[in-house]
Amino acid sequence: MKEIIQDYNLNELTALVEEMGEKPFRAKQLYTGIMRGHDISDIPALPKPFVEKLCQRFENCALEIIKTLRSADGTEKYLFRLSDGNIIEGVFMQYKYGNTQCVSTQVGCRMGCKFCASTLGGLVRNLTSGEILSQVLKVNALHGGTPAKRQVTNVVLMGSGEPLDNYKNVVKFLRDMAAEGGINISPRNVSLSTCGLVPAMYDLAEEGLPVNLTVSLHNVTDEERARTMPIAKRYKISEILEACTNYFKKTGRRYIFEYSLIEGENSDERHAKELIALLKGRPCHVNLIRLNDVKERNLAAASERGAQLFLKTLTDGGLSATLRRRMGADIGGACGQLRAGYLKEEQ
């Protein structure tokens, strides 16, 4: 596999251009083109011989959008083909305050959560920082955005993969995406979701990157949580909560818990009461969502009424909580519906 040029930030491109014997200003031209979502061969300012030299070492195109699905609610789902032929998915959601893009961080996932399609084929490979960044650059360009006038304003690391299981590349991606002069999306507009890899949560708190930390909790006791989330055997809920407290101390950011309501698993009144006891007084928010269907799994969503009741119990108990809409569910673009090897299954 050739290198991915989107893995290089402006400093690294400057060194590269020098190493290749080109004029220093070419680095800026290259960087500007990349940030506009162009493939190497589409950057108008670059002379042809330089483009050819670059394409011997780098993939002309880190990834391309090969299919777009539009939901009735305006959500769009994309299939991206990576340069090695792997397929990943991404989702674009439009809100009143701006547009949010959901990016993947791995091809597949090895966390094994029972309700999630991303994990069905296990982990295929990590994405490079440039492959994660390219998802944002391509979709921003697709919607007519530029780095100066962005169409993607918020990014969530909630596509396929466990971001903290690809720690180094994810942190580089966050830094490169925040760089001034680039697409310049601040960590404050980014949410990183983890199933609770405790040591990496501590590491993240030290990076000086104040992203919004989201933790997939989905149950109230370690035993029950382990029924659907194998990672619960490794890290206790109490350890996760301590790591969240540390994150808040270090970054000043409130944290969020994801709680997908599954019938007969985690959505009884008892669960709501125990959740209040666990989280009351913490600077956190609870995002409830009714489980989305994943056809390979035998788990069902809690009823709409049950979900409303659960929400009321939480808010009456003093927690900050909301019940999210299942955006993009009709196109398989909602939480837990993104999967590796899409084409293999669908064709």
Ligand code: SAH
């Ligand atoms: N690996 C990370 C990122 C995935 S984010 C994590 O575990 O947080 C996707 C979110 O959707 C997570 O909160 C995940 O637990 C949740 N999810 C997965 N499958 C789901 C499903 N079928 N219905 C609703 N939410 C689901």
